[in-house]
Amino acid sequence: MNKILFLALFIIISACSVTKSTKSSHQFTGGSVGCGNFIVYKLSEDNTEYVSVAVNARSIDVESDQAYAIGKADIVEVKRKKYAGKVDASLCNDVMIDMPKEELEEVATSGIVELKLSKEELEKAKNKRPYRATVILKNVIFGSLTIDYLYLENIYVGWLPG
Structure with missing residues (x-):
């Protein structure tokens, strides 16, 4: 009887467990x-759309990990843009090439x-040397899209083109 009670309790507890999804x-x-x-920038699979995170690097404390609330901190701006063609070669490029027509721009709220x-x-x-940063977006809301979680690992930043 104790084994059945223990098994039933185990099944109930397991059914109620919460797992965090990434x-x-x-x-x-x-x-x-x-x-x-x-x-x-984090691109869509077809390279016609991206989410960008721009950070005022002069205003951040690089001494520790940081978290910023979008819309409440002027330090960070998150945008979503969609184009009529591929844009991956146009990002971070000193040589300006013709960009495809912009179809959508939304600023995260x-x-x-x-x-x-x-x-x-x-x-x-x-x-003040180039470095790699990890950026994590959580529950980011645009006008027509919500991104629950987006992980950009070891992205090379801290350099100026030219």
Whole structure:
């Protein structure tokens, strides 16, 4: 009898467990690009659309991991843009090429942007050398799209073209 009771209790507890999902249903599954003092792009699979995160690098504290509320911090701006053709070669490029026609631009109105640097990359950033940053978007809301979670790992930033 105790075995049956224990088994029933185990099944009930297991059925009620909550798991945190890091999956998000969105089209931004293509490559990642970083450039400038701190701009990162995450492309759609077909390279016609991207989400960009622009950070005022002079205003951030590179001493530790940071989190910013979109719309409440002037330090960060998140945009979504869609074009009539591929744009991947146009991002972070000194040579201006013809851009496809822009079909959509939306600025995120809320959500969280997290910035993370490893200890090694933190040293590079402090010494004003190019470094790799990880950017995480959580619950980012645009006019017609919500991104629950988007992870951009070790994106090369902190350099200026030219």
